Amino acid sequence: MKKVVKFGGSSLASAEQFQKVGDIIRADDSRRYVVPSAPGKRHSGDTKVTDMLYRCYELAENGQAFNKQLNQIKDRYNEIIHGLKLDMTLNDEFETIKKKFTAKAGSMYAASRGEYLNGKIMAKYLGFDFIDAANVIRFDKEGNLDTDTTNRLLAERLNVSEHAVIPGFYGSMANGTVVTFSRGGSDITGSLVARAVRANLYENWTDVSGFLVADPRIIRDSAVIHTITYMELRELAYMGASVLHEDAIFPVRQAGIPINIRNTNAPEDDGTLIVASTCRIPTFTITGIAGKKGFVAVNIEKDMMNSEIGFCRKVLAAFEESGISIEHMPSGIDTMTVFVHQDEFAEKEQQVIADIRSATHPDSIELESDLALIAVVGRGMKSTRGTAGRLFSALAHAHINVKMIDQGSSELNIIIGVKNEDFEDAIRAIYDIFVVAQL
Numbered sequence: 001m002k003k004v005v006k007f008g009g010s011s012l013a014s015a016e017q018f019q020k021v022g023d024i025i026r027a028d029d030s031r032r033y034v035v036p037s038a039p040g041k042r043h044s045g046d047t048k049v050t051d052m053l054y055r056c057y058e059l060a061e062n063g064q065a066f067n068k069q070l071n072q073i074k075d076r077y078n079e080i081i082h083g084l085k086l087d088m089t090l091n092d093e094f095e096t097i098k099k100k101f102t103a104k105a106g107s108m109y110a111a112s113r114g115e116y117l118n119g120k121i122m123a124k125y126l127g128f129d130f131i132d133a134a135n136v137i138r139f140d141k142e143g144n145l146d147t148d149t150t151n152r153l154l155a156e157r158l159n160v161s162e163h164a165v166i167p168g169f170y171g172s173m174a175n176g177t178v179v180t181f182s183r184g185g186s187d188i189t190g191s192l193v194a195r196a197v198r199a200n201l202y203e204n205w206t207d208v209s210g211f212l213v214a215d216p217r218i219i220r221d222s223a224v225i226h227t228i229t230y231m232e233l234r235e236l237a238y239m240g241a242s243v244l245h246e247d248a249i250f251p252v253r254q255a256g257i258p259i260n261i262r263n264t265n266a267p268e269d270d271g272t273l274i275v276a277s278t279c280r281i282p283t284f285t286i287t288g289i290a291g292k293k294g295f296v297a298v299n300i301e302k303d304m305m306n307s308e309i310g311f312c313r314k315v316l317a318a319f320e321e322s323g324i325s326i327e328h329m330p331s332g333i334d335t336m337t338v339f340v341h342q343d344e345f346a347e348k349e350q351q352v353i354a355d356i357r358s359a360t361h362p363d364s365i366e367l368e369s370d371l372a373l374i375a376v377v378g379r380g381m382k383s384t385r386g387t388a389g390r391l392f393s394a395l396a397h398a399h400i401n402v403k404m405i406d407q408g409s410s411e412l413n414i415i416i417g418v419k420n421e422d423f424e425d426a427i428r429a430i431y432d433i434f435v436v437a438q439l
Contacts, residue, residue, distance in 0.1 A: 001030035001200050001201075002030060002032055002033075002197060002198070002199045002200050003028070003030045003031045003032065003033075003199055003200060003201045003202070003203055004032075004033045004034075004035065004190055004193045004194040004197065004199045004201075004202050004203070005024070005025060005031045005033070005034050005035070005190075005203045005204075005205060006034075006035040006036075006037075006168060006186055006187060006189070006190030006202070006203070006204050006205065007021050007034070007035070007036050007037060007205045007206075007264065008037050008040065008186070008204075008205065008206040008207065008264075009037040009038055009039060009040025009041070009048060009049075009050075010040040010041065010206065010207040010264075011037075011040075011205050011206065011207065011264035012036055012037060012038075012039055012040070012118055012122075013039045013040045013041060013042045013046075014039070014042050014079070014080065014083065015079065015080045015081075015082070015083020015084050016083070017264065018080060018083070018084055018121070018122070018125060019084070020264055020265065020267075021122075021205070021264060022125060022126065023267075024205065024264065024267050025126060026126075027267075030200070031203070032162060032163050032164075032197075033158065033163070033164055033165075033166065033193050033194075033197060033199070034122060034126065034128065034164070034165045034166070035165075035166055035167070035168045035186055035189050035190040035193055036115060036118045036119050036122045036165065036167060036168060036186070037114075037115060037118070037168050037169065037186040038050045038053075038114025038115050038117075038118055038169070039076060039077075039080070039114065039118060048114075049073060049076055049114040049118075050111055050114045050183075052069065052072065052073050052076075053073060053110045053111055053113055053114055054107060054110060054111060055069060056069040056070050056073060056101070056110070057101055057107055057110035057111075058107075060101035060102060060104065061104055061107075066101060067098075070094065070097065070098060070101070074090065074094050077090055077117055077118075077121065078090075080121055081121060084121070084125055086121070086124055086125060088120075088121070088124050090117055090120065090121075093113075093116075093117060093120065097113055105178075106177070106178070108170070108178050108179055108180045109177075109178040111169070111170075111180050112133075112134075112167075112169060112170035112178050112180050114169075115133070115167035115168050115169045115170060115186065116132070116133075116167050116170075118167065119132075119133075119165050119166070119167030122165045123164075123165040126163070126165065127163075128161075128163040128164050128165045129161045129163065129164040129165070130164070130165050131157055131158070131161065131164050131165065131166045132167070133166055133167045133168070133169075133170050133171050133172075133189060134170065134171060134172035134176070134178055135153070135157070135172075136150065136153045136154045136157050136158075136166065136171070137150050137153075137154070137170065137171025137172070137189065137192065138150045138153060138171055138172070138173070138174065139171055139172065139173050139179040140173070141173060143173075143179050145171070145181075145188075147251075150171065150192055150196075151192070151195060151196050154166075154192060154193060154196035154197075155196045155197070158193070158196060158197050166189065166193055167186075167189070168185065168186025168187070168188075168189035168190065169181055169185045169186045169189060170185075170189075171189075181245075181247070182245075182247075184242075184245040185245060185247075186245075187204060187244050187245035187247075187248035188245055188247050188248045188251075190202055190204060190248065191248040191249070191250075191251040191252045191259075192251050194251070194252050194255070194257050195251040195252060195254070195255040195257065198255070198257075199257055200257070201257065201258055201259075201260055202252050202257055202258070202259045202260070203259075203260045203262055204244060204248075204259055204260065204261050204262070205262045205263070205264045206261065206262070206263065206264065207263065207264065207265060208261075208263055209224055209262075209263040209266050209269040209271055210224040210225060210226070210261045210262070210263070210269070210270070210271040210272030211224070211225045211228060211233070211236075211241070211244075211261055211272040211274075211288070212224060212225065212288075213225055213284070213286070213287070213288050213289060213431065213435055214288065214289045214290075214427055214431050214435075215241070215289075215290070215427070218424050218427050218428065219427065219428065219431050222431070223283070223284070223435055223439075224269075224271075224272065225272050225287055225288055226270065226272060226273065226280075226283060227272070227273045227275065227278050227280045227282070228272060228273075228274055228275075228287055228288070229274070229275060229276065229277060229278060229379060230249055230253045230274060230275070230276055231379075231412060232287045232288065232377050232378065232379060232412065233249060233274055234246075234249060235290075235375055235377045235412065235413045236287075236288045236290045236375065236377050237249075237290075238375075239290040239291055239292060239373065239374075239375040240290050240291060240292045241288060241290035244259070244261065244274075249274075253276060256276055258273055258274060258275045258276075259273070259274040260272070260273050260274070261274070281380075282378060282379060282380040283438075284378070284380065284434055284435050284438050285378060285380045285381060285384045285387060285434050285438070286376055286377065286378035286380065286381060286387075286430075286434045286435070287377050287378040287379065287380070288377050288378070289374065289375070289376055289377070289427055289430055289431060290374070290375050290377070291372055291373055291374035291375060291423060291426075291427065292372065292373055293371075293372040293420045293423055294341060294342045294343060294370075294372070294420070295327060295339050295340065295341060295342055295371040295372065295373055295417070296339070296340060296341075296342040296345050296346075296367055296368065296369045296370075296371065297337050297338070297339055297367070297368045297369075297371055297403065297404065297417065298337065298338045298339075298340065298345075298352075298353075298356075298365065298366075298367055299335065299336075299337050299364075299365070299366045299367070299368065300315060300335065300336045300337070300338070300356065300360070300362050300364075300365050301334060301335050301336075301362060301363050301364045301365075301366075302334060302360065302361070302362040302363050303334055303363060304334065305333070305334050305335070305336065306333050306334070308360075311336075311360055312329075312331070312336065314356075314359040314360050315336060315338065315356055315359070315360060316329075316338075317355075317359065318352050318355035318356045318359060319338065319340065319352060321355060322348040322351055322352050322355070323344075323348075324340050324341075324344050324345055324348065324352065325340070325341070325344070326338055326339070326340060327339040327340055327341065327373065328373065328404070328406050328415060328417075330404055330405070330406045337404065339371070339373065339404070339417065342369055342370070342371075349367070353365055368403070370419060370420045370421075371403055371404075371417050371418070371419060371420065372417070372418055372419070372420050372422070372423040372426075373404075373415055373416070373417055374415070374416050374417075374418065374423070374426055374427060374430070375413050375414075375415050376391060376413060376414045376415075376416070376430060376434075377412060377413040378412070378413075379412060381411060381412070381413075381414070382411040382412070387414070388405075388407070388414060390433055390434070391414065391416070391430060391433070391434075393433070394429045394430060394432065394433035395416075395418075395426060395429055395430070397429070398425055398426070398428075398429035400418055400422045400425060400426050400429065401418070401419070401422070402416050402417065402418060403416075403417040403418060403419070404416065404417030405417075
Protein backbone atom coordinates (compact mmCIF):
# COMPACT_ATOMS: atom_id res chain seq x y z
CA MET A 1 0.00 0.00 0.00
CA LYS A 2 1.34 3.41 -0.98
CA LYS A 3 -0.31 6.73 -0.09
CA VAL A 4 0.45 10.35 -0.92
CA VAL A 5 -0.75 12.83 1.71
CA LYS A 6 -1.17 16.55 1.15
CA PHE A 7 -1.78 18.96 4.03
CA GLY A 8 -3.29 22.42 3.58
CA GLY A 9 -2.14 25.66 5.17
CA SER A 10 -4.56 25.55 8.09
CA SER A 11 -3.23 22.05 8.93
CA LEU A 12 0.32 23.42 9.20
CA ALA A 13 -0.24 26.88 10.67
CA SER A 14 1.46 26.20 14.00
CA ALA A 15 3.60 23.71 15.93
CA GLU A 16 0.44 22.27 17.47
CA GLN A 17 -1.00 21.61 14.00
CA PHE A 18 2.33 20.09 12.87
CA GLN A 19 2.10 17.64 15.75
CA LYS A 20 -1.40 16.58 14.64
CA VAL A 21 -0.06 16.04 11.13
CA GLY A 22 2.89 14.05 12.46
CA ASP A 23 0.55 11.80 14.43
CA ILE A 24 -1.59 11.21 11.32
CA ILE A 25 1.41 10.27 9.15
CA ARG A 26 3.00 8.01 11.76
CA ALA A 27 -0.31 6.23 12.37
CA ASP A 28 -0.14 4.64 8.91
CA ASP A 29 3.11 3.28 7.43
CA SER A 30 1.70 3.53 3.93
CA ARG A 31 1.67 7.37 4.14
CA ARG A 32 5.06 7.64 2.51
CA TYR A 33 5.02 10.85 0.47
CA VAL A 34 4.01 14.18 2.01
CA VAL A 35 3.10 17.40 0.19
CA PRO A 36 2.87 20.42 2.54
CA SER A 37 1.38 23.86 1.92
CA ALA A 38 2.72 27.08 3.45
CA PRO A 39 1.51 27.96 6.98
CA GLY A 40 -2.00 29.33 6.92
CA LYS A 41 -3.91 31.38 9.45
CA ARG A 42 -3.57 30.45 13.13
CA HIS A 43 -6.73 32.39 13.95
CA SER A 44 -9.29 34.55 12.12
CA GLY A 45 -7.25 37.75 12.44
CA ASP A 46 -3.99 36.15 11.29
CA THR A 47 -2.25 36.43 7.91
CA LYS A 48 -1.21 33.52 5.69
CA VAL A 49 2.54 33.25 5.15
CA THR A 50 2.08 33.32 1.37
CA ASP A 51 0.36 36.71 1.66
CA MET A 52 3.16 37.93 3.92
CA LEU A 53 5.70 36.87 1.29
CA TYR A 54 3.83 38.66 -1.48
CA ARG A 55 3.76 41.90 0.53
CA CYS A 56 7.40 41.56 1.52
CA TYR A 57 8.48 41.04 -2.08
CA GLU A 58 6.38 43.99 -3.25
CA LEU A 59 8.46 46.24 -0.98
CA ALA A 60 11.68 44.75 -2.33
CA GLU A 61 10.52 45.17 -5.92
CA ASN A 62 9.77 48.84 -5.29
CA GLY A 63 13.21 49.40 -3.77
CA GLN A 64 11.88 49.81 -0.24
CA ALA A 65 13.24 48.30 2.98
CA PHE A 66 11.78 44.85 3.63
CA ASN A 67 13.94 43.44 6.45
CA LYS A 68 11.25 43.98 9.08
CA GLN A 69 8.63 42.07 7.05
CA LEU A 70 11.07 39.27 6.22
CA ASN A 71 11.96 38.89 9.91
CA GLN A 72 8.27 38.60 10.76
CA ILE A 73 8.04 35.68 8.34
CA LYS A 74 11.19 34.17 9.86
CA ASP A 75 9.60 34.48 13.29
CA ARG A 76 6.57 32.47 12.11
CA TYR A 77 8.81 29.59 11.09
CA ASN A 78 11.00 29.82 14.18
CA GLU A 79 7.87 29.59 16.31
CA ILE A 80 7.05 26.27 14.64
CA ILE A 81 10.64 24.99 14.91
CA HIS A 82 10.89 25.85 18.60
CA GLY A 83 7.42 24.47 19.31
CA LEU A 84 8.47 21.15 17.78
CA LYS A 85 11.83 21.28 19.63
CA LEU A 86 13.73 20.68 16.39
CA ASP A 87 17.50 21.03 16.16
CA MET A 88 17.57 23.08 12.98
CA THR A 89 17.78 26.64 11.68
CA LEU A 90 16.56 28.36 8.52
CA ASN A 91 19.13 31.19 8.71
CA ASP A 92 20.90 30.19 5.49
CA GLU A 93 17.60 29.86 3.64
CA PHE A 94 16.49 33.33 4.73
CA GLU A 95 19.82 34.84 3.69
CA THR A 96 19.31 33.36 0.23
CA ILE A 97 15.72 34.68 0.13
CA LYS A 98 16.95 38.16 1.11
CA LYS A 99 19.51 38.15 -1.73
CA LYS A 100 16.94 36.87 -4.22
CA PHE A 101 14.39 39.50 -3.17
CA THR A 102 17.01 42.24 -3.52
CA ALA A 103 17.86 40.91 -6.99
CA LYS A 104 14.12 40.94 -7.80
CA ALA A 105 13.83 37.22 -8.54
CA GLY A 106 10.08 37.51 -9.14
CA SER A 107 6.82 37.25 -7.20
CA MET A 108 6.49 33.55 -8.06
CA TYR A 109 9.82 32.81 -6.42
CA ALA A 110 8.70 34.83 -3.41
CA ALA A 111 5.39 33.00 -3.05
CA SER A 112 7.01 29.57 -3.44
CA ARG A 113 9.22 30.05 -0.39
CA GLY A 114 6.28 29.44 1.95
CA GLU A 115 5.97 25.82 0.86
CA TYR A 116 9.73 25.39 0.45
CA LEU A 117 10.48 26.39 4.05
CA ASN A 118 7.57 24.41 5.47
CA GLY A 119 8.78 21.39 3.51
CA LYS A 120 12.22 21.74 5.12
CA ILE A 121 10.66 21.72 8.58
CA MET A 122 8.33 18.83 7.77
CA ALA A 123 11.17 16.67 6.41
CA LYS A 124 13.25 17.30 9.54
CA TYR A 125 10.28 16.63 11.84
CA LEU A 126 9.41 13.31 10.15
CA GLY A 127 12.93 12.18 9.29
CA PHE A 128 11.96 11.98 5.59
CA ASP A 129 13.97 12.97 2.51
CA PHE A 130 13.44 16.55 1.34
CA ILE A 131 12.95 16.95 -2.42
CA ASP A 132 12.81 20.48 -3.78
CA ALA A 133 9.79 20.69 -6.10
CA ALA A 134 11.85 22.95 -8.40
CA ASN A 135 13.88 19.87 -9.35
CA VAL A 136 10.96 17.58 -10.18
CA ILE A 137 7.98 19.75 -11.24
CA ARG A 138 8.74 21.14 -14.69
CA PHE A 139 7.14 24.03 -16.58
CA ASP A 140 7.78 24.98 -20.22
CA LYS A 141 9.00 28.36 -21.48
CA GLU A 142 5.44 29.71 -21.54
CA GLY A 143 4.91 28.79 -17.91
CA ASN A 144 2.64 25.81 -18.60
CA LEU A 145 3.07 22.53 -16.76
CA ASP A 146 5.14 20.03 -18.76
CA THR A 147 3.20 16.95 -17.68
CA ASP A 148 5.34 14.27 -19.31
CA THR A 149 8.67 15.64 -18.10
CA THR A 150 7.27 16.19 -14.62
CA ASN A 151 5.99 12.63 -14.41
CA ARG A 152 9.36 11.26 -15.54
CA LEU A 153 11.42 13.42 -13.13
CA LEU A 154 9.15 12.65 -10.19
CA ALA A 155 9.09 8.92 -10.88
CA GLU A 156 12.89 8.74 -11.24
CA ARG A 157 13.55 10.71 -8.05
CA LEU A 158 10.89 9.14 -5.85
CA ASN A 159 11.85 5.64 -6.97
CA VAL A 160 14.93 5.96 -4.76
CA SER A 161 13.10 7.49 -1.76
CA GLU A 162 11.01 5.32 0.52
CA HIS A 163 9.72 8.39 2.35
CA ALA A 164 9.89 11.97 1.10
CA VAL A 165 8.51 15.48 1.51
CA ILE A 166 7.85 17.43 -1.69
CA PRO A 167 6.68 21.03 -1.19
CA GLY A 168 3.49 21.95 -3.00
CA PHE A 169 2.48 24.88 -5.21
CA TYR A 170 5.60 25.39 -7.33
CA GLY A 171 8.11 23.96 -9.78
CA SER A 172 10.53 25.48 -12.27
CA MET A 173 11.44 25.89 -15.91
CA ALA A 174 14.46 24.05 -17.29
CA ASN A 175 16.61 27.17 -16.65
CA GLY A 176 15.73 27.13 -12.94
CA THR A 177 13.18 29.96 -12.96
CA VAL A 178 10.58 29.20 -10.31
CA VAL A 179 6.95 28.99 -11.48
CA THR A 180 3.91 28.59 -9.24
CA PHE A 181 0.48 27.12 -9.83
CA SER A 182 -2.56 29.27 -9.07
CA ARG A 183 -3.56 29.62 -5.41
CA GLY A 184 -4.39 26.25 -3.91
CA GLY A 185 -1.93 24.62 -6.30
CA SER A 186 -0.46 22.32 -3.66
CA ASP A 187 -3.44 20.07 -4.46
CA ILE A 188 -2.02 19.72 -7.97
CA THR A 189 1.44 18.83 -6.67
CA GLY A 190 -0.07 16.07 -4.54
CA SER A 191 -1.94 14.74 -7.53
CA LEU A 192 1.20 14.71 -9.69
CA VAL A 193 3.18 12.91 -6.98
CA ALA A 194 0.41 10.33 -6.55
CA ARG A 195 0.45 9.55 -10.26
CA ALA A 196 4.25 9.38 -10.45
CA VAL A 197 4.55 6.86 -7.61
CA ARG A 198 1.42 4.96 -8.71
CA ALA A 199 -0.16 5.50 -5.30
CA ASN A 200 -3.10 3.44 -4.11
CA LEU A 201 -4.68 6.53 -2.57
CA TYR A 202 -4.20 10.30 -2.52
CA GLU A 203 -5.24 11.75 0.85
CA ASN A 204 -5.92 15.48 0.86
CA TRP A 205 -6.06 16.77 4.44
CA THR A 206 -7.74 20.07 5.18
CA ASP A 207 -9.92 21.68 7.88
CA VAL A 208 -13.27 20.14 6.90
CA SER A 209 -14.47 16.54 7.17
CA GLY A 210 -14.98 16.06 3.47
CA PHE A 211 -16.91 17.60 0.64
CA LEU A 212 -20.26 19.07 1.73
CA VAL A 213 -23.57 18.76 -0.10
CA ALA A 214 -24.00 22.55 0.00
CA ASP A 215 -22.07 25.69 0.91
CA PRO A 216 -21.89 25.77 4.75
CA ARG A 217 -22.23 29.57 4.62
CA ILE A 218 -25.76 29.01 3.28
CA ILE A 219 -26.65 25.64 4.85
CA ARG A 220 -25.52 25.30 8.44
CA ASP A 221 -24.37 21.80 9.35
CA SER A 222 -24.60 20.65 5.73
CA ALA A 223 -24.43 16.89 5.22
CA VAL A 224 -21.12 15.40 4.09
CA ILE A 225 -20.81 13.62 0.74
CA HIS A 226 -19.35 10.19 1.53
CA THR A 227 -18.59 9.12 -2.06
CA ILE A 228 -18.50 11.25 -5.20
CA THR A 229 -17.35 10.51 -8.76
CA TYR A 230 -14.84 12.63 -10.63
CA MET A 231 -17.58 13.69 -13.06
CA GLU A 232 -19.82 14.89 -10.24
CA LEU A 233 -16.94 16.72 -8.59
CA ARG A 234 -16.02 18.39 -11.87
CA GLU A 235 -19.56 19.74 -12.27
CA LEU A 236 -19.68 21.06 -8.70
CA ALA A 237 -16.17 22.54 -8.78
CA TYR A 238 -16.95 24.36 -12.02
CA MET A 239 -19.93 25.99 -10.33
CA GLY A 240 -17.90 27.22 -7.39
CA ALA A 241 -17.71 24.38 -4.84
CA SER A 242 -14.15 24.59 -3.54
CA VAL A 243 -12.42 22.01 -1.37
CA LEU A 244 -9.99 20.70 -3.97
CA HIS A 245 -8.20 22.66 -6.71
CA GLU A 246 -10.03 21.89 -9.97
CA ASP A 247 -6.84 21.01 -11.90
CA ALA A 248 -5.84 18.45 -9.25
CA ILE A 249 -8.47 16.04 -10.53
CA PHE A 250 -6.99 15.20 -13.92
CA PRO A 251 -3.63 13.48 -13.10
CA VAL A 252 -5.17 11.05 -10.60
CA ARG A 253 -8.31 10.52 -12.64
CA GLN A 254 -6.22 9.44 -15.62
CA ALA A 255 -4.25 7.06 -13.39
CA GLY A 256 -7.37 5.68 -11.66
CA ILE A 257 -6.24 6.81 -8.21
CA PRO A 258 -8.98 7.70 -5.70
CA ILE A 259 -8.80 10.87 -3.60
CA ASN A 260 -9.80 10.98 0.06
CA ILE A 261 -10.65 14.41 1.52
CA ARG A 262 -9.93 14.25 5.27
CA ASN A 263 -9.98 16.58 8.29
CA THR A 264 -6.68 17.12 10.14
CA ASN A 265 -8.58 18.18 13.25
CA ALA A 266 -10.90 15.16 13.12
CA PRO A 267 -8.79 12.31 11.67
CA GLU A 268 -11.32 9.73 12.83
CA ASP A 269 -13.87 11.02 10.28
CA ASP A 270 -14.00 9.07 7.01
CA GLY A 271 -14.27 12.21 4.89
CA THR A 272 -15.17 12.09 1.22
CA LEU A 273 -13.89 9.49 -1.24
CA ILE A 274 -13.56 10.70 -4.84
CA VAL A 275 -13.55 7.86 -7.39
CA ALA A 276 -13.82 7.27 -11.13
CA SER A 277 -16.94 5.14 -10.74
CA THR A 278 -18.80 3.39 -7.96
CA CYS A 279 -21.65 0.99 -7.32
CA ARG A 280 -22.29 2.58 -3.93
CA ILE A 281 -25.84 3.85 -3.64
CA PRO A 282 -25.78 7.59 -2.83
CA THR A 283 -27.26 8.66 0.49
CA PHE A 284 -29.51 11.20 -1.23
CA THR A 285 -30.99 11.57 -4.71
CA ILE A 286 -28.59 14.44 -5.33
CA THR A 287 -24.89 14.47 -4.55
CA GLY A 288 -24.34 18.22 -4.22
CA ILE A 289 -25.54 21.75 -4.91
CA ALA A 290 -23.30 24.61 -6.04
CA GLY A 291 -23.77 27.91 -7.78
CA LYS A 292 -22.53 31.36 -8.69
CA LYS A 293 -24.02 34.83 -8.86
CA GLY A 294 -23.38 37.58 -11.36
CA PHE A 295 -24.64 36.48 -14.78
CA VAL A 296 -26.52 38.22 -17.56
CA ALA A 297 -28.83 36.53 -20.06
CA VAL A 298 -28.74 37.73 -23.65
CA ASN A 299 -32.10 36.70 -25.18
CA ILE A 300 -32.19 36.63 -28.99
CA GLU A 301 -35.42 36.08 -30.97
CA LYS A 302 -35.95 35.58 -34.68
CA ASP A 303 -38.72 33.84 -36.58
CA MET A 304 -37.57 30.63 -38.29
CA MET A 305 -34.22 30.80 -36.48
CA ASN A 306 -34.02 27.01 -36.41
CA SER A 307 -33.98 26.78 -40.22
CA GLU A 308 -31.24 29.37 -40.69
CA ILE A 309 -27.96 27.51 -41.13
CA GLY A 310 -25.08 28.95 -39.07
CA PHE A 311 -27.25 31.19 -36.89
CA CYS A 312 -25.83 29.95 -33.57
CA ARG A 313 -22.27 30.08 -34.86
CA LYS A 314 -22.68 33.73 -35.90
CA VAL A 315 -24.09 34.65 -32.49
CA LEU A 316 -21.28 32.90 -30.63
CA ALA A 317 -18.69 34.52 -32.90
CA ALA A 318 -19.84 37.92 -31.65
CA PHE A 319 -18.98 36.91 -28.09
CA GLU A 320 -15.72 35.27 -29.14
CA GLU A 321 -14.51 38.37 -30.98
CA SER A 322 -15.01 40.41 -27.80
CA GLY A 323 -13.17 37.83 -25.70
CA ILE A 324 -16.23 36.78 -23.68
CA SER A 325 -16.67 33.14 -22.63
CA ILE A 326 -20.08 31.45 -22.73
CA GLU A 327 -21.48 29.83 -19.61
CA HIS A 328 -24.75 28.26 -20.84
CA MET A 329 -26.83 28.42 -23.99
CA PRO A 330 -30.43 27.11 -23.74
CA SER A 331 -32.47 27.53 -26.91
CA GLY A 332 -35.94 27.11 -28.43
CA ILE A 333 -37.33 27.03 -31.97
CA ASP A 334 -37.22 30.80 -32.46
CA THR A 335 -35.23 31.83 -29.39
CA MET A 336 -31.70 31.53 -28.15
CA THR A 337 -30.34 32.63 -24.78
CA VAL A 338 -26.68 33.08 -23.96
CA PHE A 339 -25.56 33.28 -20.31
CA VAL A 340 -22.31 35.13 -19.69
CA HIS A 341 -20.52 36.62 -16.68
CA GLN A 342 -21.94 40.07 -16.11
CA ASP A 343 -18.64 41.70 -15.17
CA GLU A 344 -17.03 40.47 -18.42
CA PHE A 345 -19.99 41.48 -20.56
CA ALA A 346 -20.89 44.92 -19.15
CA GLU A 347 -18.07 46.91 -20.77
CA LYS A 348 -18.49 45.28 -24.17
CA GLU A 349 -22.26 44.79 -24.30
CA GLN A 350 -23.00 47.36 -27.02
CA GLN A 351 -20.26 46.02 -29.28
CA VAL A 352 -21.52 42.46 -28.85
CA ILE A 353 -25.14 43.46 -29.51
CA ALA A 354 -24.11 45.42 -32.60
CA ASP A 355 -22.13 42.44 -33.92
CA ILE A 356 -25.06 40.06 -33.33
CA ARG A 357 -27.48 42.42 -35.12
CA SER A 358 -25.11 42.83 -38.05
CA ALA A 359 -24.47 39.10 -38.43
CA THR A 360 -27.96 37.65 -37.80
CA HIS A 361 -30.58 40.46 -38.12
CA PRO A 362 -32.69 39.23 -35.16
CA ASP A 363 -36.23 40.39 -34.44
CA SER A 364 -35.19 41.41 -30.91
CA ILE A 365 -32.37 41.26 -28.39
CA GLU A 366 -33.15 41.64 -24.69
CA LEU A 367 -30.83 41.62 -21.68
CA GLU A 368 -31.62 40.37 -18.19
CA SER A 369 -28.97 41.03 -15.56
CA ASP A 370 -28.29 40.08 -11.93
CA LEU A 371 -28.90 36.38 -12.43
CA ALA A 372 -27.43 33.38 -10.60
CA LEU A 373 -26.84 29.84 -11.85
CA ILE A 374 -27.25 26.81 -9.58
CA ALA A 375 -26.09 23.29 -10.43
CA VAL A 376 -27.91 20.34 -8.86
CA VAL A 377 -25.62 17.35 -9.39
CA GLY A 378 -26.03 13.66 -8.67
CA ARG A 379 -25.57 10.24 -10.23
CA GLY A 380 -28.72 9.18 -8.36
CA MET A 381 -30.91 11.53 -10.41
CA LYS A 382 -30.67 9.34 -13.49
CA SER A 383 -32.47 6.43 -11.84
CA THR A 384 -34.95 8.49 -9.80
CA ARG A 385 -38.22 9.52 -11.36
CA GLY A 386 -39.65 12.97 -10.77
CA THR A 387 -36.41 14.68 -9.77
CA ALA A 388 -37.03 17.76 -11.91
CA GLY A 389 -40.65 17.89 -10.73
CA ARG A 390 -39.62 17.86 -7.08
CA LEU A 391 -36.99 20.51 -7.78
CA PHE A 392 -39.42 22.95 -9.38
CA SER A 393 -42.10 22.21 -6.83
CA ALA A 394 -39.68 23.14 -4.04
CA LEU A 395 -38.71 26.38 -5.78
CA ALA A 396 -42.34 27.28 -6.48
CA HIS A 397 -43.22 26.63 -2.84
CA ALA A 398 -40.42 29.04 -1.87
CA HIS A 399 -41.86 31.65 -4.30
CA ILE A 400 -38.76 31.57 -6.50
CA ASN A 401 -39.14 32.20 -10.22
CA VAL A 402 -36.96 30.01 -12.44
CA LYS A 403 -35.41 31.97 -15.31
CA MET A 404 -33.68 29.07 -17.05
CA ILE A 405 -33.37 25.29 -16.96
CA ASP A 406 -30.73 23.20 -18.69
CA GLN A 407 -30.28 19.46 -18.16
CA GLY A 408 -27.23 17.69 -19.54
CA SER A 409 -27.64 14.61 -21.71
CA SER A 410 -25.84 12.52 -19.09
CA GLU A 411 -28.67 13.31 -16.65
CA LEU A 412 -25.95 13.99 -14.11
CA ASN A 413 -26.89 17.61 -13.48
CA ILE A 414 -29.64 20.19 -13.79
CA ILE A 415 -28.69 23.86 -14.13
CA ILE A 416 -31.26 26.47 -13.13
CA GLY A 417 -31.14 30.24 -13.37
CA VAL A 418 -32.68 32.52 -10.74
CA LYS A 419 -32.36 36.15 -9.70
CA ASN A 420 -29.30 36.97 -7.58
CA GLU A 421 -31.59 37.95 -4.71
CA ASP A 422 -33.17 34.46 -4.73
CA PHE A 423 -29.86 32.56 -4.82
CA GLU A 424 -29.53 31.57 -1.15
CA ASP A 425 -33.25 30.83 -0.73
CA ALA A 426 -33.17 28.62 -3.83
CA ILE A 427 -30.28 26.56 -2.47
CA ARG A 428 -32.05 26.17 0.88
CA ALA A 429 -35.24 25.04 -0.84
CA ILE A 430 -33.37 22.47 -2.95
CA TYR A 431 -31.42 21.20 0.06
CA ASP A 432 -34.60 20.83 2.11
CA ILE A 433 -36.47 18.79 -0.52
CA PHE A 434 -33.58 16.48 -1.45
CA VAL A 435 -31.63 16.16 1.81
CA VAL A 436 -33.61 17.20 4.86
CA ALA A 437 -36.74 15.41 3.60
CA GLN A 438 -34.73 12.18 3.16
CA LEU A 439 -33.06 12.19 6.58
